[in-house]
Amino acid sequence: MASHMSTESDAGGFAAFGMNFASEREAIIGLIDKIQVAEACAGVALSSWAETCQIPALRGGLRMIAEREAFHGRIFSQRIRDLGAECQAPLDRFSIESEACIADPNLTDLEKLTSLVERNGDPETLISPVLAFAELLTEDLETKEALKLYYADEISSGNWLRDMCRTLGGKQQSASDTIPHAA
Ligand SMILES: [Fe+2]
Numbered sequence: 566m567a568s569h570m571s572t573e574s575d576a577g578g579f580a581a582f583g584m585n586f587a588s589e590r591e592a593i594i595g596l597i598d599k600i601q602v603a604e605a606c607a608g609v610a611l612s613s614w615a616e617t618c619q620i621p622a623l624r625g626g627l628r629m630i631a632e633r634e635a636f637h638g639r640i641f642s643q644r645i646r647d648l649g650a651e652c653q654a655p656l657d658r659f660s661i662e663s664e665a666c667i668a669d670p671n672l673t674d675l676e677k678l679t680s681l682v683e684r685n686g687d688p689e690t691l692i693s694p695v696l697a698f699a700e701l702l703t704e705d706l707e708t709k710e711a712l713k714l715y716y717a718d719e720i721s722s723g724n725w726l727r728d729m730c731r732t733l734g735g736k737q738q739s740a741s742d743t744i745p746h747a748a
Contacts, residue, residue: 581698589704590648596698597641597708598654600715605638606656607631610664620674623729630722637715644708659684675733682730688723692716 579589586592611631618624642652666672666680685691699712 579701581701582694589702592698593702593705593708594645594648594650596695597712598645598650598652599657600695601638601641601645601652602654602656603638603660604634604641606660606664608633608635608638610667614667614674614677618674620733623674623678623733626725626729630725633718633722637718640711641715644711648705675730678726678730678733682727685723685726688720688727691723692719695719 578585578587579592580586581592586595608631611627611634615624615627615631618627645652663681663684666684667677669677672680693716695712696716699709699716702709702712
């Protein structure tokens with residue numbers, strides 16, 4: 566995610582993701598704007614998948630995770646507005662590709678799940694940069710705590726998807742197959 570964030574060097578700036586932002590606020594807006602659009606779109610995609618999913622156990626989790634994604638989108642889009650900014654980030658390419666897979670009528674539920682799990686890789690590796698970012702925040706404690714709970718939700722969702730993939734017999738992935746991407 567860091568590679569997509571704008572940079573602005575300033576002696577009084579805020580350093581995160583190996584970059585220096587004009588302020589903590591600017592860094593926050595840049596990050597949560599990308600999160601809110603990805604989460605909102607994932608919520609819609611997972612909810613639609615749940616409607617057609619033929620595996621009850623999978624469907625039960627998809628519905629829960631879809632709601633999580635949707636409310637993450639709502640929380641962070643509202644937070645951007647609270648901070649006096651606008652939601653304007655485009656959906657990232659990784660999310661577009663993931664959602665195309667989820668919506669592909671030619672794939673089975675297990676094929677979709679396996680693809681999703683393989684693409685996401687290790688949940689901790691994927692989402693830990695968000696927690697590290699949250700730990701850096703010293704001014705905006707409201708966003709800090711929202712990001713920490715977002716991290717916990719994403720770890721829970723990611724681990725559940727992995728466990729369900731194993732339970733249903735999806736192809737196992739190796740750590741070397743993981744593909745890092747924006748949260
Ligand atoms: Fe998510």
